[in-house]
Amino acid sequence: MRRRGSDMIAIALVGLALLAGLGSRPAGAQDRISFALDWIAYGKHAMFYVPVERGLYSEQGLQVTVLRGYGSGDTVKRVAAGTELFGFADTGALVVARSRGVKVKTLAMIHDKGMHSLITLKGSGITKPKDLEGRALGGSVGGAIETIFPAFAALNGVDASKVKWIWMDAAAIIPSLMAGRIDAGVGFATEHPTARAAAAKAGKEISAVFYGDWGLDIYSNGIVAQDRTVQERPDLVRRFVQATMRGVAWTVEHPDEATDIFVKHHPAVSRDLARAHLGIAIDHLLTPVALSQGIGFMTREKMDKTVEIIARYMKLPSRPPTEELYSNEFLPKLFPKRR
The missing domain is CATH 3.40.190.10 (Periplasmic binding protein-like II)
Structure with a gap:
């Protein structure tokens, strides 16, 4: 009986060790x-x-x-x-x-x-969502600001069919804005310093229309x-x-x-x-x-x-x-x- 009891204890200990091993990673493994x-x-x-x-x-x-x-x-x-x-x-x-x-x-x-915005240049005449009708916007396919633009437009009575999207690589948006190829471009608030620096070099100033200021907070x-x-x-x-x-x-x-x-x-x-x-x-x-x-x-x-x-x-x-x-x-x- 003593031998059988010892065997049972040994089996139990082995089982516990195996269970512990299942929940752990090898030392140093990541x-x-x-x-x-x-x-x-x-x-x-x-x-x-x-x-x-x-x-x-x-x-x-x-x-x-x-x-x-x-x-x-x-x-x-x-x-x-x-x-x-x-x-x-x-x-x-x-x-x-x-x-x-x-x-x-x-x-x-x-x-x-929220950081969603449309960056434009001062003097562009774009100060509110409705001003985007008849304008060309620069954006990239799959971008967040572009994806939810229809909601921003609908919320503010903008006819999205009157907005022309020009698709490009994200890195080309600010240069295209400075060159006058687009009237506004998508940009998170965190991108404004880059746009501001580019505008200053060209003797211009930027302004922005924030989604959050127009109901899309x-x-x-x-x-x-x-x-x-x-x-x-x-x-x-x-x-x-x-x-x-x-x-x-x-x-x-x-x-x-x-x-x-x-x-x-x-x-x-x-x-x-x-x-x-x-x-x-x-x-x-x-x-x-x-x-x-x-x-x-x-x-x-x-x-x-x-x-x-x-x-x-x-x-x-x-x-x-x-x-x-x-x-x-x-x-x-x-x-x-x-x-």
Whole structure:
């Protein structure tokens, strides 16, 4: 009987060891993850290079590669297809995709205050949405601002059929505006410093029409993931989101150092412009909600408004349920103090 009891204990111990092994990674092993941006990397993205450089991902057992994007619509498609596990994409583009059966959701809001705008030149005669009729706009296929333009137009009584879109690479939009080939071009608020510098060289000044000033005050860019990833790999999602948001918080408190990190990864960029881009991104992160609930937090009320406006004015085939579009579950409670 003693022998049998000892055998049973040994078997139980082996079983426990096997179970423990199933839930752990080999020592030193890291989960490899690709993270797609919304566009080509520029200063506003500095916060995503911080956790790479400062080892915040490594601490969570992650090896993360940050990749450029080709518009929020494309980023959402890549995440939905599993090509990339995580992405940085516009909520409006996500609502459109979700209405068409794409199972991707937002896990942290970075551009809490919307950044969508149309950049033009002072003296162009474009000061309000209705002024866009009969004008040529420069944009890129799949871009967030372009994707939700029909909602912006409908909300403000603009006949979208009277607006001529000229499609081009994003890098060509500002030069085309300066050369007079277009009357206005799409641009996030973070892109205004670049446009302003280009205009100054040409002896001109820019102005802008912000979507948010004309009724389209909705969520903009956040960190997104496929529903399946969230459901089947919650531990990995939590590690990624928490490390990323710790990097974002550090960036808020150390913007100059974060800019240096970004320039290290992208030495061809202007440091001054990158710093200006980042400052605007921080402005759009630190809203009253972020300051009271923690950065990245999303409210049901604003997400409802975002979904309702996009679904109604873009005449989507279906209105995706608000609760399926976002989750605050994986967010750490972080309240960075801006310098």
